[in-house]
Amino acid sequence: MVKKITVLKGDGIGPEIVNEALKVLDKIGEKYGHSFEYTYVDIGGCSIDKHGVPITDEGMALCKSADSVLLGAVGGPKWDNCPPAIRPEKALLAVRKELGLFANLRPTKLFKQLADASPLKQSIVGNGIDLLIVRELTGGVYFGKRTTEEVNGELVATDIMPYSEHEIERIGRIAFETAMKRGKKLASVDKANVLDTSRLWRKTMHRLAEEYPEVEYSDILVDNTAMQLIKNPTQFDVLVTENMFGDILSDEASMLTGSIGMMPSASLSSGSLGMYEPIHGSAPDIAGMNIANPIGTILSAAMMLRYSFNMAAEADAIENAVNAVLDAGYRTGDIMQEGCTKVSCSEMGDLVVSNI
């Protein structure tokens, strides 16, 4: 099978970590008889330097016409003072919008080999945490109307949080379908005791739940979810929530693993096109040193195979290889433990390849 992938390496450690993911994809292609064709597009600071904008129209068109998009990270101190309209992050928002990426999937997995890295006690993390947050990405308060105006001699700021039924239904469907592929357990996070948007959210989710009788469904309030993620994170399989709640909870959840360099993510549209990227930023403090952890990006490539290309066995092969490398005691600096062997970014990529 031939698949066209638009590759956005970006800034900082972006090129280093993406190169390792491409090595892994090439190995998968060789082993399973697929051909992955890469088209490279500048994004973020490097694009501002070359083209004056964080992504060009041609670059955007190449993202839209691809089968999938792989991203490293964008940004860095060099571009911190760019005018808001051409900041590196603008390109990410633009790609999400243009590609209709309304669903963000963020797995939180605490690998048993790295249990010591979790800030939680062993008695709480048990045999490891394995949950997935499905966050609505293009609606809610981040996209609603906002105003700041003077009323009675003082400034009043307002942010509107709109959600329509179709927006809730399409993210709900992704969550139920994803739960069917995992542990068949879904918790929908809202604030239905206060917000109208949450009441509509809950009503829509209940309607969908009837279509998925195999999924064990529950509602949970967002404040309770924030507590439960710390108190008993292993109770969760899939969580679905709106944009702002998901933004906050997914960062909280990722910290349960204590290792930002390990975490992948996927942003999906209603078709098979998706954008896959590690959750961390461009890490300018370690850029160009070949010491970054490429596993978050490699696991993002595995998510691409699973969710955009329907290649479950190939995705499993990558995830198993990562596990094997960790089992064998190899670690990049960010996850280094006593008694383990420290490896560079490119050595980690080579080790994953050799375990496929």
Ligand code: NAD
């Ligand atoms: P960061 O995630 O880049 O780095 C935070 C810390 O984690 C740093 O100490 C870094 O060295 C470390 N780290 C991150 N990824 C690592 C990896 N793979 N291996 C080892 N260590 C790793 O966050 P930041 O420092 O707040 O942001 C740096 C830049 O990245 C900023 O310009 C920010 O705007 C941008 N950013 C981009 C994205 C994105 O492209 N999606 C996301 C977040 C931040």
